[in-house]
Amino acid sequence: MTDTNAIVAQRVDSGTPATDEIRALATAAGYTIVEEVTQVRAEDPGTHLGSGKVEQLAARVTETGAEVVIVDGELTPSQSHGLQESLPDGTRVHDRYRLVLDVFGDQAGTRRAQLQVELARLRYDLPRMRETADAGWFNKRAEKGSPLYDAEDRIDRLETKLDDLPDPAEEFRKRRREEGFDLVTIAGYTNAGKSTLLHRLADELTLADTEPDHADRDATATIENRLFETLETTTRRATLDGRPVLLTDTVGFVADLPHWLVESFSATLSEAAAADRVVLVADASDPPDELREKLRVSLDVLDAQDVPREAIVTALNKIDLLDAEEREERLAAAADVAPSPLPISVQEGTNLDRLVGRIEDGLPTERTTVAMANVDEAMSVVSWLYDHANVADVSYGAAGDRVTVAFAARPSVVERARAKAAAVGGVDD
Numbered sequence: 001m002t003d004t005n006a007i008v009a010q011r012v013d014s015g016t017p018a019t020d021e022i023r024a025l026a027t028a029a030g031y032t033i034v035e036e037v038t039q040v041r042a043e044d045p046g047t048h049l050g051s052g053k054v055e056q057l058a059a060r061v062t063e064t065g066a067e068v069v070i071v072d073g074e075l076t077p078s079q080s081h082g083l084q085e086s087l088p089d090g091t092r093v094h095d096r097y098r099l100v101l102d103v104f105g106d107q108a109g110t111r112r113a114q115l116q117v118e119l120a121r122l123r124y125d126l127p128r129m130r131e132t133a134d135a136g137w138f139n140k141r142a143e144k145g146s147p148l149y150d151a152e153d154r155i156d157r158l159e160t161k162l163d164d165l166p167d168p169a170e171e172f173r174k175r176r177r178e179e180g181f182d183l184v185t186i187a188g189y190t191n192a193g194k195s196t197l198l199h200r201l202a203d204e205l206t207l208a209d210t211e212p213d214h215a216d217r218d219a220t221a222t223i224e225n226r227l228f229e230t231l232e233t234t235t236r237r238a239t240l241d242g243r244p245v246l247l248t249d250t251v252g253f254v255a256d257l258p259h260w261l262v263e264s265f266s267a268t269l270s271e272a273a274a275a276d277r278v279v280l281v282a283d284a285s286d287p288p289d290e291l292r293e294k295l296r297v298s299l300d301v302l303d304a305q306d307v308p309r310e311a312i313v314t315a316l317n318k319i320d321l322l323d324a325e326e327r328e329e330r331l332a333a334a335a336d337v338a339p340s341p342l343p344i345s346v347q348e349g350t351n352l353d354r355l356v357g358r359i360e361d362g363l364p365t366e367r368t369t370v371a372m373a374n375v376d377e378a379m380s381v382v383s384w385l386y387d388h389a390n391v392a393d394v395s396y397g398a399a400g401d402r403v404t405v406a407f408a409a410r411p412s413v414v415e416r417a418r419a420k421a422a423a424v425g426g427v428d429d
């Protein structure tokens, strides 16, 4: 964490400036905010803020001794440069994306996350380096040892390194999948309640939790630190209506997250692609337009990962914060972009049974029967099936010498049931 004084600057086209979110982000990145400067006007192509406002900002930087100016928005490389030139020497200018990268950087706990953040930073810095490079320097960019060459070279090497780096969590999931577990991934914007949902569902564990809780953060974290709380995927075992699944929590998306940044965290997104079901969690307490937009972006990201739409269950969380009219309004807004969104409150447990039902609906099942000789051991197979499958019917044939069980279960359970039946004298049906 840095301990640096910063001024927050925000420009809005119209309406009223609101700096809560950018302040929370800046604080999470370790900055002490000593001042804020806001403006309502059209964007200035050269310096983002209007020239009068930039002068005022420069004066405030001098008076407060702030080292950094944080602009709540995306600055083009030339705007960054233009703004920097207008501020006292040595003032650093960060935009919203740079800040997000700082927060990610501070919280990156594993080697993989650190490399991903470094890669994202370089992808962000590269066009800005090109912008500030003088012509002579720019022309030499192909030469080894020049900053641009080094940055491009490092990007290439980081991409290769990340491809080659074994991911223990991925290995774990792969193994479990081979053992026949269904995979359910929880995705969505930061702060939507994904981790809360994971814990809620995983709390209903009936089997021992086999994986260390590696990515859970300090429960005493301050409210500011809740943004991007999850930077590593966490997988827990959960039992949904008697069916064991692996539930994976993922890194939250952020508003206006540019694509290159999303791609830098594609390891987390590939979790979504590998899953049987994706629960897309949205914060229903966001204003309707924002809710709709966040869902749209989330669905785009999932589309880009080739997640089929049928595999997605959309949940509108935190409805405990809304009255009946607001709920209707949010549901209508969400339904514009995502089919049949389900209103839930993880905190109060509202509609979680319906959510579990919808998750289950899409999991692969096979309907079949096994038949066995009616011997004592056959009864233990029948009771095993009651524990692991959805048993529709048990019948004993006319002569009472055979047992036939009709059931539905995921393919791996079917396979195991067949093996068990064969071991106690299975007969062809």
Ligand SMILES: Nc1nc2c(ncn2[C@@H]2O[C@H](COP(=O)(O)OP(=O)(O)OP(=O)(O)O)[C@@H](O)[C@H]2O)c(=O)[nH]1
Binding pocket: 189, 190, 191, 192, 193, 194, 195, 196, 197, 226, 227, 228, 229, 230, 231, 250, 251, 252, 253, 317, 318, 319, 320, 321, 344, 345, 346, 347, 348
């Ligand atoms: N009112 C209300 N708050 C909730 C509910 N579910 C979660 N929250 C709160 O929302 C905040 C964010 O929850 P998290 O579970 O950390 O969100 P997340 O989606 O994992 O966020 P990132 O890890 O940052 O992506 C926390 O303060 C939760 O207590 C809910 O149903 N109602």
Ligand SMILES: [Mg+2]
Binding pocket: 194, 195, 196, 229, 230, 249, 250, 252
């Ligand atoms: Mg989380």
